[in-house]
Amino acid sequence: MTTITTASRIPIDGPIETPWKLPYRGNVGMACLIIAESAIFIIFVVAYIYYIGKSLSGPTPAQVLELPILGTICLLSSSIFVHLAVSSLRKENYRGTTLHLGITVLLGTIFLATTAKEWYHLIHDEGLTIKTNLFGTTYYSLVGLHATHVVVGLIMLSLTLVLSLAGRVKEEHSEKLEVLSLYWHFVDAVWIVVFLVVYVLGR
């Protein structure tokens, strides 16, 4: 006896004869991570919304915040390029993969630079820190949490870019690159929420 075979007389009603196909574990794992991360972000967003206008002292968001248009455009369009990188890898267009990955990393870095510039401006010119008031507390926590995710994503994308430049990223890795791109899309989607809550609703 080696396997548990059809010991019963029941006709097989399952897809056993056809190839037994289960979802790719990278995608499922990333989906789980995204659900857990979403829950974390929701708590921070709820705290932000709950504390809008409850600061006992200034400055207020309306006084100091400016819409980060450039950063937003860069981050959102980087999602398109990471998608293009995955599809060129599927077509075995390795130069395209490298190029699109490079553009993604560049756009992500520009976004991070705009956030850094904004924080520099707020801390040095406006005197707003995490200690100042509730707005400072919630603003730096929420935007900082998102920026941390951008940094993690950029590190992973840059590593992939280096491997791609060295010619190590091949067609068989496209599923794995797709998992990474899912993470990046998630970071972008969170930015839309953060943008709406902090810069539109909050002001």
Place this chain on the structure above:
Amino acid sequence: MTTTPVLEAVDETLETQGKPPLNVIYEWLTTVDHKKIGLMYICYALLFLVIGGFEAVLMRIQLAIPNNHFVSPQVFNQLFTMHGTTMVFFMGMPILFGMGNYLVPLMIGARDMAFPRLNAFSFWVSAFAGFLLYFSYIGGSGLYAAGSAPDVGWFAYAPLTSKVFSPGHSTDYWTLAVFLSGIGSIGTALNIVTTILCMRCKGMKMSRMPLLPWLYLVMSGLVFVAVSPLTAAQIMLTFDRYLGAHFFDTQAGGSAILWMHFFWIFGHPEVYVLVLPAFAFANEIIPVFSRKAMFGYPAMVAASVAIGFISLSVWAHHMFTAGLGPAGNTFFVFATMVISVPTGIKIFNWLATIWGGKIIFAVPMMFMVGFLFQFLIAGLTGIMLAAAPFNWQLSASYFVVAHFHYVLVGAIVFSLFGAFYYWYPKVTGKMMDETLGKWHFWLFLIGFHLTFDFMHIPGILGMPRRIYTYEDGRGWNTLNFIVGIGAIFQAVGTLILVYNMIRSYYKGKEAGHDPWDAWTLEWSVPSPPPSYNFAIEPTVNSRRPLWDLKHPEDPDTDYE
């Protein structure tokens, strides 16, 4: 009845025989095998079960007689904080994750978890968190400026946790320990979901999967949405304490109620995170010892999923007295009442499974019967507390303590003990001693009822929880004394279990691969299972593959 054909095993058991001890230790420290990690989880949780139980006994000695000076108020606060934190984060979650780690791949016919290295990482992070929590004791006053053990309660309500009320670093140890345990839990939950969805053997459709993996799937999903908020809240608390942020600082406009919300958004679903695996064990053990197929498989799955969803909308029944207003209270009363419907479905299905069965009262089944009755009573007091007006009278009294210990001990721990006796032969290849098991059962059952039945009454008589002592002449003396005796009974019962496990490992009789004549895949491999579980990946055609193998004349589809 024919004997079950065994899958041909790779000729290696747990691979430890005849190797020098240093190599064995190295092997365990670096392992990524789901069975070894599961066992490490269970051993480390048992260690914390003994520690947490010891703390409980100390508390009950303090409360056994009025005006007692056995421990100081400060130490009493530390004891109930450490007892609660230990039992939830470092005993309950790890032991259930350990069982899941061990059983889920075996039951779905997989060779390992989906991400073995992540599995090892999650275990070591959780284990480190447990020792970090207790390091605050060793740190003591002054050394490493650790202050001493946390004393803010396991709920850590604001503003108790602010720098003003808890100076020193004891609260930081608590925060970090809970945060890291959360990271470990999310990692393991991710692994369990991925394993179940992506690693099932051929033919095991979701509708054919045993109920244990099903319930672990729901439980893991709940971990994502319940434990993550707690992790987020710990980040906020750390910002408050270290960076001077104001999330929970009422002096700067922050809100202490917000912490309560964030904590109980975790805290209530957490009960279901703990109780769903307990249901899972009952779902496997009750049918086997009633010699009947599980009654109402689809209803059981549906009820579990429903519990998972409804449990997300009941958290504020912990806050009826915090002043949410009538609309809020009404919603949470309603949601809390609704969750008793799927839970009731489960109880009726277990009863229907037992009904008319050939019941075998081995030790695992005895624990399951205890589980059924006690879970029912726990549900009834739960409905009492779900009514807001009643809750106002009894909030923060010993009635509440008695209620949730009825769930946590009467249901979860009983089910867990049953599971220990049931799967011990699979894990070690030896049977546990039945006589010692019965001693354990009866001592623990009597101790449990002495403790928690009598604990309801001082609550109704007005004894608040978390007080370190009380005056004479309030009618609480005798009751508290009985409760204290019950606690000692339970402690002795648990020590018998630990002794039984160690003794049976060396002296128990050989179990063979299928001592209970069971039906799920884990019983088709030798005990203990070899590395990579299955020499050849199995194919299944029904919910009870081993039944079909043993009874080809009576196939399982008749019961599906």
